[in-house]
Amino acid sequence: xxxxxxxxxxxxxxxxxxxxxxxxxxxxxxxxxxxxxxxxxxxxxxxxxxxxxxxxxxxxxxxxxxxxxxxxxxxxxxxxxxxxxxxxxxxxxxxxxxxxxxxxxxxxxxxxxxxxxxxxxxxxxxxxxxxxxxxxxxxxxxxxxxxxxxxxxxxxxxxxxxxxxxxxxxxxxxxxxxxxxxxxxxxxx
Amino acid sequence: xxxxxxxxxxxxxxxxxxxxxxxxxxxxxxxxxxxxxxxxxxxxxxxxxxxxxxxxxxxxxxxxxxxxxxxxxxxxxxxxxxxxxxxxxxxxxxxxxxxxxxxxxxxxxxxxxxxxxxxxxxxxxxxxxxxxxxxxxxxxxxxxxxxxxxxxxxxxxxxxxxxxxxxxxxxxxxxxxxxxxxxxxxxxx
Numbered sequence: 001x002x003x004x005x006x007x008x009x010x011x012x013x014x015x016x017x018x019x020x021x022x023x024x025x026x027x028x029x030x031x032x033x034x035x036x037x038x039x040x041x042x043x044x045x046x047x048x049x050x051x052x053x054x055x056x057x058x059x060x061x062x063x064x065x066x067x068x069x070x071x072x073x074x075x076x077x078x079x080x081x082x083x084x085x086x087x088x089x090x091x092x093x094x095x096x097x098x099x100x101x102x103x104x105x106x107x108x109x110x111x112x113x114x115x116x117x118x119x120x121x122x123x124x125x126x127x128x129x130x131x132x133x134x135x136x137x138x139x140x141x142x143x144x145x146x147x148x149x150x151x152x153x154x155x156x157x158x159x160x161x162x163x164x165x166x167x168x169x170x171x172x173x174x175x176x177x178x179x180x181x182x183x184x185x186x187x188x189x
Numbered sequence: 190x191x192x193x194x195x196x197x198x199x200x201x202x203x204x205x206x207x208x209x210x211x212x213x214x215x216x217x218x219x220x221x222x223x224x225x226x227x228x229x230x231x232x233x234x235x236x237x238x239x240x241x242x243x244x245x246x247x248x249x250x251x252x253x254x255x256x257x258x259x260x261x262x263x264x265x266x267x268x269x270x271x272x273x274x275x276x277x278x279x280x281x282x283x284x285x286x287x288x289x290x291x292x293x294x295x296x297x298x299x300x301x302x303x304x305x306x307x308x309x310x311x312x313x314x315x316x317x318x319x320x321x322x323x324x325x326x327x328x329x330x331x332x333x334x335x336x337x338x339x340x341x342x343x344x345x346x347x348x349x350x351x352x353x354x355x356x357x358x359x360x361x362x363x364x365x366x367x368x369x370x371x372x373x374x375x376x377x378x
Contacts, residue, residue: 078373078376078377078378079373079377079378080373080374080376081376116305116308116309119305119308119309119312120305120308123308141345141346141349141366141369142369142372142373142377144345145341145342145345145366145369145370145373146373146374148337148341148344148345148370149338149341149370149373149374152334152337152338152341153334155337156330156333156334156337157330160330177330177334180330180331180334181334181337181338181374182374182375183331184267184268184269184331184334184335184338185269185335185338185370185371185374185375186371186374186375187267187269187270188267188268188331189267189268
């Protein structure tokens, strides 16, 4: 096996998701993931710290896309719309993963430990989004509240998208969730 | 030491919070907590599963207060106002703890592990609040979104209350956060 493997990371990710889905996260070993990917354990550990991090390795790229889009929203838009631009961009990034995000979600839903890790990542996204809004000149508590509201729309929109047949665009489902949140906040019954 | 100790639970709680504040959560043992409270370790374990649970033992009572208030909100109020009644009642319950909630919060803020546990408890509150709203006849995604919005107002309001001098009433600070969330969601700049 050569030292250089084309898309070793992608193959390891797909092998891990497949095995977690087939056998369960707890029951799968790094050795099995590497074998399924046709790679060595050493290669696995060049790409991922451990088998849990395979599932969360995309979080920093997602955060960058979200933060970048919120920061680049036109100066005149309201805090909630800047935050919305961020979470819609995060949705677009997820959608680029094809079926992998749905596969990943099913694995996370099956494990309390992984659900907890996911909550922590979502809280980190909310914090970084609030920080961007403050950098745009939004005061507190408005920055934190707009970030929390946008992340709530992101979370609920993502859950609905995962449960749907997959024909809908995730950024659009997130936008619909945000509009529903606005209506609910305004006292819609 | 007698078998029956008046308010053993309260004394253990206060001793634990004092010691966590003085020495740090990690550095404190159950033996030290029991000693400070003038009780035995055995008594400690009759009241708490472990030293972490001292900090989270109030969560189920808090959840009951919140869920009860949301369930009992008048039938004509909107989903967000039923959710608001829930989180304001939770705020009132916290306020009854006097200085303990602030002491507790400082300890949690100093530990990543405890912050993670707190996030999980907040997510459980949001889930149970959404469930109450569904029982009131609210559909999805509105029930989940109203619950998430109310919990965001609760979380941000609580943080502001903790940081304030303590003269404000927590339910009122939560209500102000909710009004700010409504204004932000409506596109206020």
